[in-house]
Amino acid sequence: MAIDRDSNGDALDLSAIQLAANSAAEAASQVLLSRFRPGVNEELSIVYKSPNALVTDADLAADKAITESLRHAGASGRILSEESQTMISASESESELTWLVDPLCGTVPFSTGMDHWGVNIALRRGGELLAASLPLPSLGETLSASRGGGVLRNGSSFTTSSPREKLSESTVGLEVDGPDEWRARLSSGLEWIPHVSQVNTFASAAYPTALVCLGRLPAAVFYGIEPVHFAAGAMIASELGVSVTDEKGNEIDWSKDEELDVVVFGWQEIHAQLIDVMSD
Template sequence: MNDIDLNLYKKFAEKAIYKASDLLLEKFRPENSSELKKFYKSPNALVTNADMESDKKITEILNSPELRANIYSEESEKTIDEDSIFFWLIDPLCGTVPYSLGMDHWGINIALRDNEKIILSCLSSPSIGEYFSVILGEEVNRNGKPYKSTPPTNKLSESTIVLEVDGGLEWEKNIHHISKWITKVSQVNSFSSIAYPMIQMSLGRIPGGVFYGIDTVHFAAGAKIVESLGIRVTDKQGNNINWTKKEKLDCVVVGWPNIHQELINLM
């Protein structure tokens, strides 16, 4: 069970992300806003019927008899094989708040991990027509074609940096840490999504970001895409991320090497 055909798994992951993207685009910016049903599953955790339907579509496709990976999604979990070391890490709608407001800052994350690392990733930002995928050790594909990227700048003082903080409690917990570096950057952007800024970093438009209190399902897909393009992804000490954790990641620092190192030095 330790050897799998990653091209087969990628085929299913790409099918899932395209089908879910089509579903979400159909529900995006409805003429009647009441068509998008909203509720809070916990404080600061908005969910819509679009999240749930996207999750259902993705998990139905990945729950194929040809695949033996267990499923860990933001909205559901399913054990396919108790002996399997492989897990899908899924966020079926990363950026529920901007999606519900009719803004473009959302996407879909699908990643596959073994018992220590991410080995396959699919990442999309459907409303702007961007789809990325990669298998560990291979070239990144953007919209079906091999892709490489370059940093927009190598100086933190000239950079627009992404800052994502998951709610008021995380702000209260991390405000001092944020103050160590935020005054050294040119501009700061927040998107209430992880998929969208990771796409923007992949496109070479944003050189880095700092993320506080974010679950691995939001991060895994984007992390593998940007790492495969030469961007660093670590914790605030510069250590590699443990992708087997289900708990929130305390702090994740993402950036092209020079930008990443400047951020780590300030922290």
């Protein structure tokens, strides 16, 4: 049994937490797969929360499935989701626990029948990540991790390494949040791109973070991103030796929920090269 302790010395069963995260991720995955590609998703109900912020009934159903699964598992703390906020326990000893959730990360590709989407579930205590589950349901891939416990891929112990050693030979993921962010970045901020071989963009954070952790992409850069979109990937990355920082190489402050201007995921050698060219 993996045990961690909070600031009051109270024990947290990381094995039980990981099981709760995995069960919630599986519940969301099943809900999403049942709605994926029926006549290229012609039956999806689609609305816009705000300009360029698409949400479907699949997002909301997956969000509900995660909340119900965590409650059923007896999980503690609050849920901070892309789609909702829910308190599942209110005791003082559990007030530092927050589940960071994006029930469908990649709504646009999901709604058009592409595979570039996933589910993000991570547990944060104060300013540290404790456990995470990150499935890519349509591809049959699930990564999970708990602090100090290593990474599992589809339930089996997993390690890997960067597919490239030189930035100039690397394909790097690039995610920019909406047209306003694109307009700002196209005028200044993307000068690093000529230093890489290719860039790919997926309209998802879960998908490229999983690809980095699976050793298929050496790095990915995100502009205008909230913690719910990448906390799960960051938890898994930390157990694999993948660096997750801002554009200056500073560690992420996990005690905050605000949007971050830039987040850089990368295997250490590529990450260092990428930070260098971003700083020029």
